[in-house]
Amino acid sequence: MTSHAAAAEGHAHEHHYTTTGLDNRKVAIWSFIGSECMLFASLISTYLIYKGRSVVGPLPHETWTDPSTGAVFKPILNIPITSASTFVLLMSSLAMVLALAAVENKDKPLPANAGWWDRQLASSKLWLWCTCILGATFLGFQAFEFTSFVHEGLTLRRNLFGSSFFTLTGFHGAHVTVGVIWLGSLLAIDYKRGLRPSDTLMVDIAALYWHFVDVVWIAIFTLVYLIK
Amino acid sequence: MATAATAPAYTSSESHGATGLMSWLTTVDHKRIGILYLHTSLFFFVVGGLEAIIMRYQLMRPNMQAVSAETFNQLFTMHGTTMVFLVIMPLSAAFFNFLIPLQIGARDVAFPRLNAFSYWVYLLGGVFITLPILFGLAPDGGWFAYAPLTTRTYSPTQNMNFWVLGVQILGVSSLAAAFNFATTIINMRAPGMNLMRMPMFTWMSFVVQWLIILAFPVITVALFFLQFDRFFGTNFYTVTAGADPLLWQHLFWIFGHPEVYILILPAFGLVSEVLPTNSKKPLFGYPVMAYSGILIGFLGFGVWAHHMFAVGMGPMADTVFGVTTMLIAIPTGVKIFNWIFTMWGGSLRFNTAMKYAIALIGMFTIGGISGITHASPPSDLQQTDTYYIVAHFHYVLFGGAIMGIFSGIYHYFPKMYGRKMDEGLGNLHFWLNFIALNLTFFPMHFSGMLGMPRRIYTYDAGQGWETFNLISSIGAFLMAPAMLVFLYNFFKSKKHGEVAGDNPWDAPTLEWSIPSPPPEYNFAQIPMVTSRYPMWDITHPERTAEIPHSTKGWDEARHRSDEHILPGGGHMADMAPAHIETAAKTASELDIPMPTPTIKPLLVALGMLVMVASLLPFFAGKTSAFVVLLAIGAGTMIYSLYDWLTTPLEEAH
Known part of the structure; x- marks a missing residue:
C-alpha cells in the first residue's frame, strides 16, 4: 500500500489527461449550469404566466383597492432600491473577475514601478472579500425588500403574485447565499495556506457559478421589475 | 458443464481484501455501485410486481372486493411510481454504472464519491416512498400526482407528502448521477475513443444524461410549488386564488415526456449491443442510430401536451403537439429498421439475450403503433383514460424497456460475475415472460376500446369487459413464476454458473477485452x-x-x-x-492509485433524508419534532459534507 500512497501523493499536483483537455470539474459545472437554466426558466415562466391573475392585491405595478374595506395598496415593487441592489450584484461579478486574475497571476512578480493600485490588484484576499461583501449586501437588500413587503401586506400566502414572486426571488437569494458561503470557504483557504496559481481552477468554478447567478438576476430584474 | 466448478480467473472483491458489509457501504467502485443498483432495483421490481398482481386480482372479475377503493388508489399510484422511479430508471443506472467506464476505456467515473452518493440517495428515497404502503399511508394521487387534486385541500392526509418529498429526493439522485455520467462520457474516453466510435449503449446513455439534466429541474420546480402549497400555504395550485389548474400538468409533462425517453433509450442502447454481437455483424447504420437517438431526445421536449389533449387546449396547440408527436415516430422507426437490418444476413445466435432483444423490437413496435393512434387528438379523445392507454404504455415500458433490460442482464451477467446465467432457465423465463406480457396487456386494447376507464377499482358485469379482464389477470399471475425463475437463475448462476471467460459472446467492444469480473482498476493499460x-x-x-x-x-x-x-x-x-x-x-x-472507500456519501444522503423527513411532523403541526429532526439531519449532512470535501479522493495512508 505504500507505493500506492506515494503514487497518489506524487500525482496530487499533476494534470490529469482528459478527452477534452478540460478538468472534469469544469465540465461538470457547465452541465450543472445547464440544469440550473431549466430550473430558473421554470420559475420565471410560472411568475410570468401568473402575472395579472391575482384576485387580491398588493400587485407589482398597479394600485389595488380592496372593494370590501376600501384600503388602497400602492404598486409594491421599489425599482430605485432594486436598481441599487442590482448594481451591487453586478459589481460583485467584477470583483470576482479580479479575484480570479489575482489568483492566476500570483507567481508573476510585480513590475519594479508597481504602484499602490497594482499591489491591490494582486491581492486575491481583497477581491474575494469584496465579492463576498457585495454578495452579502445584495442579500441585505433582499431581506429589507422582503420585510417591507410583508409590512405592506404581501406575504407568501396573500396572492398568486406573492407566492410566485417570493418563490422566484427566494430561490435566487438562496443561490446567492450558497455562493457567499462558497466564496467564504475560498477565503478561508486563502488565509490558511494562500491560494496559488495551481488553485485557479477551484476559483474559476466558483466564479462561473457566481457569474451565472448574476446573469439570472439580470433576467429576473428585467422581467419582474422593469417590464410592466 | 465440466468447467462449472472452476473459479473465475479473477474475483475483484478478493483481490484487495474488501469483503463484508462495510466494504459495500463504503464502496466508490463504479462496478460495485452498479451491482448495488441492480439488486436494489430488482427488489423494488418484485414490490411493484406484487402491487400489480393485487390489482389484477381485484379486477379479475366484476364487483370484487379484495381491496378497498382507497387501497386500490395507493396500489396504482405506487405501482407506477415504483416501476418508473425505483425500477426502470435505476436498472438503467445499474448499466450506466457498470458499463460506461468499461465501454469508453476509463478506470472509473469522473466523480466516484458523488456516484456512491447517488446510489444511497436512491436507496433511502426508495425506502421513504415505499415503506408507507405497509401502514396504509402510501401516496394515492397517481404517479403523475395531478394538482389541484393533490393539494392540501383535496388530499389533506400525509399520504401525498411521501410522494412529493420522495420524488424530490429521487430527483437529487438522478441529477447527481447525470452530471457525473455526462462528464465521464465527455471527458474520460480513452485515446482514440472518438464520439463516433463509442458503443451505442454509451451513446444512448449520453443522450439520457442530458435529458435528465434538462428535464428534472422542471419537475423539481413543480414539486417545490406543490410542497410549498401543502406545507407553507402558497397558492400555486389554488384555483380560487386565480391559479391555472393546468400549471402542474404542463410542468409535469415537460418533465414527464422526456422521462419516457429516459426510460426507453438505455434499453435501446442495450439491444444495440446485443443484436450486432449475436448477429456477428456490425450495427447497421451506426451514425444514423446515434443521430436518431439525439433527435428523439430533442423532439422529446416538444411533445409534452399530447398527454393533455383532453383538457381542451384549442385546435392550434392540439395540432402542433399532434404533429410533433407523429414526427418522433420517424427516428424511432429508423432504429427499428436498423436493428432488423443488423440481423439481416447475419448468422444469428438465439441465446436468451438475443430473444429478449428481438422481443423488444416486436413488442415496442406494437406499443409504438398504438402510440401513433393517440398522437391524433380526435382519436386520442376516444382513448384517453381508458385501458387502451394502459395497454400502450405497458407495451412500450414492459415490452420495450424491461425486455431490453432483461436482454442486457443476460448479456452482461458474465461480465459482472464471471459466470453465465443458465440458458435453459433463461429460455423458460423468456417464454413465460413473453406469453405473460401479451396475455396481460393485449386484451387491454379491447377492454379500453370498449370504454373501460383506467384507475377504477372495480366494475359492473355486462359491459363486455369480463373476459378481457380475466385474461389480463391470468397473464399478470403468470408473471410471478416468470420472475421467480429469473431470480432463481440469477442467484444460482452467481455461484454455480458456467465460467464465462473474458468474452463469452465474442462481442466487439472494449468491456470484453478485460477479465470477467473486471479488476477494480478495469484496464491495466489504457x-x-x-x-x-x-x-x-x-x-x-x-x-x-x-x-x-x-x-x-x-x-x-x-x-x-x-x-x-x-x-x-x-x-x-x-x-x-x-x-x-x-x-x-x-x-x-x-501502481494504479484507487479512490479510498468512504462512508461519507452514505452519511450525507442519510442527513438529507432526515432533513426532508422532518417536514412530516411539521405538516402535522408537531413543531418540536420538526426542529429536532431538521437539526439532526442538517448537522449530519453538513458535517459529513465538510469531511467529504476536505478529504482527497485518493487519500494518502
Whole structure:
C-alpha cells in the first residue's frame, strides 16, 4: 500500500489527461449550469404566466383597492432600491473577475514601478472579500425588500403574485447565499495556506457559478421589475 | 458443464481484501455501485410486481372486493411510481454504472464519491416512498400526482407528502448521477475513443444524461410549488386564488415526456449491443442510430401536451403537439429498421439475450403503433383514460424497456460475475415472460376500446369487459413464476454458473477485452482505440473491414501524456493499443492509485433524508419534532459534507 500512497501523493499536483483537455470539474459545472437554466426558466415562466391573475392585491405595478374595506395598496415593487441592489450584484461579478486574475497571476512578480493600485490588484484576499461583501449586501437588500413587503401586506400566502414572486426571488437569494458561503470557504483557504496559481481552477468554478447567478438576476430584474 | 466448478480467473472483491458489509457501504467502485443498483432495483421490481398482481386480482372479475377503493388508489399510484422511479430508471443506472467506464476505456467515473452518493440517495428515497404502503399511508394521487387534486385541500392526509418529498429526493439522485455520467462520457474516453466510435449503449446513455439534466429541474420546480402549497400555504395550485389548474400538468409533462425517453433509450442502447454481437455483424447504420437517438431526445421536449389533449387546449396547440408527436415516430422507426437490418444476413445466435432483444423490437413496435393512434387528438379523445392507454404504455415500458433490460442482464451477467446465467432457465423465463406480457396487456386494447376507464377499482358485469379482464389477470399471475425463475437463475448462476471467460459472446467492444469480473482498476493499460469494434479487429478482422479505422486522436494524446497523467492515474507507459488483457494483478502491484472507500456519501444522503423527513411532523403541526429532526439531519449532512470535501479522493495512508 505504500507505493500506492506515494503514487497518489506524487500525482496530487499533476494534470490529469482528459478527452477534452478540460478538468472534469469544469465540465461538470457547465452541465450543472445547464440544469440550473431549466430550473430558473421554470420559475420565471410560472411568475410570468401568473402575472395579472391575482384576485387580491398588493400587485407589482398597479394600485389595488380592496372593494370590501376600501384600503388602497400602492404598486409594491421599489425599482430605485432594486436598481441599487442590482448594481451591487453586478459589481460583485467584477470583483470576482479580479479575484480570479489575482489568483492566476500570483507567481508573476510585480513590475519594479508597481504602484499602490497594482499591489491591490494582486491581492486575491481583497477581491474575494469584496465579492463576498457585495454578495452579502445584495442579500441585505433582499431581506429589507422582503420585510417591507410583508409590512405592506404581501406575504407568501396573500396572492398568486406573492407566492410566485417570493418563490422566484427566494430561490435566487438562496443561490446567492450558497455562493457567499462558497466564496467564504475560498477565503478561508486563502488565509490558511494562500491560494496559488495551481488553485485557479477551484476559483474559476466558483466564479462561473457566481457569474451565472448574476446573469439570472439580470433576467429576473428585467422581467419582474422593469417590464410592466 | 465440466468447467462449472472452476473459479473465475479473477474475483475483484478478493483481490484487495474488501469483503463484508462495510466494504459495500463504503464502496466508490463504479462496478460495485452498479451491482448495488441492480439488486436494489430488482427488489423494488418484485414490490411493484406484487402491487400489480393485487390489482389484477381485484379486477379479475366484476364487483370484487379484495381491496378497498382507497387501497386500490395507493396500489396504482405506487405501482407506477415504483416501476418508473425505483425500477426502470435505476436498472438503467445499474448499466450506466457498470458499463460506461468499461465501454469508453476509463478506470472509473469522473466523480466516484458523488456516484456512491447517488446510489444511497436512491436507496433511502426508495425506502421513504415505499415503506408507507405497509401502514396504509402510501401516496394515492397517481404517479403523475395531478394538482389541484393533490393539494392540501383535496388530499389533506400525509399520504401525498411521501410522494412529493420522495420524488424530490429521487430527483437529487438522478441529477447527481447525470452530471457525473455526462462528464465521464465527455471527458474520460480513452485515446482514440472518438464520439463516433463509442458503443451505442454509451451513446444512448449520453443522450439520457442530458435529458435528465434538462428535464428534472422542471419537475423539481413543480414539486417545490406543490410542497410549498401543502406545507407553507402558497397558492400555486389554488384555483380560487386565480391559479391555472393546468400549471402542474404542463410542468409535469415537460418533465414527464422526456422521462419516457429516459426510460426507453438505455434499453435501446442495450439491444444495440446485443443484436450486432449475436448477429456477428456490425450495427447497421451506426451514425444514423446515434443521430436518431439525439433527435428523439430533442423532439422529446416538444411533445409534452399530447398527454393533455383532453383538457381542451384549442385546435392550434392540439395540432402542433399532434404533429410533433407523429414526427418522433420517424427516428424511432429508423432504429427499428436498423436493428432488423443488423440481423439481416447475419448468422444469428438465439441465446436468451438475443430473444429478449428481438422481443423488444416486436413488442415496442406494437406499443409504438398504438402510440401513433393517440398522437391524433380526435382519436386520442376516444382513448384517453381508458385501458387502451394502459395497454400502450405497458407495451412500450414492459415490452420495450424491461425486455431490453432483461436482454442486457443476460448479456452482461458474465461480465459482472464471471459466470453465465443458465440458458435453459433463461429460455423458460423468456417464454413465460413473453406469453405473460401479451396475455396481460393485449386484451387491454379491447377492454379500453370498449370504454373501460383506467384507475377504477372495480366494475359492473355486462359491459363486455369480463373476459378481457380475466385474461389480463391470468397473464399478470403468470408473471410471478416468470420472475421467480429469473431470480432463481440469477442467484444460482452467481455461484454455480458456467465460467464465462473474458468474452463469452465474442462481442466487439472494449468491456470484453478485460477479465470477467473486471479488476477494480478495469484496464491495466489504457487502450488506444482505432475503430468502433476493437475486439473484432483482433478476433474477426473480416467483420470490421468496412468500418472506418484510423489513429486519429492518438498523436495528440501521446503529446499531452508526456506531461499529463491518464484518467484514474497512471503514466504514458500505461497506454497500449487495444488488446485482450489477461493479467490479474492488484492495483497496488500495478501502481494504479484507487479512490479510498468512504462512508461519507452514505452519511450525507442519510442527513438529507432526515432533513426532508422532518417536514412530516411539521405538516402535522408537531413543531418540536420538526426542529429536532431538521437539526439532526442538517448537522449530519453538513458535517459529513465538510469531511467529504476536505478529504482527497485518493487519500494518502
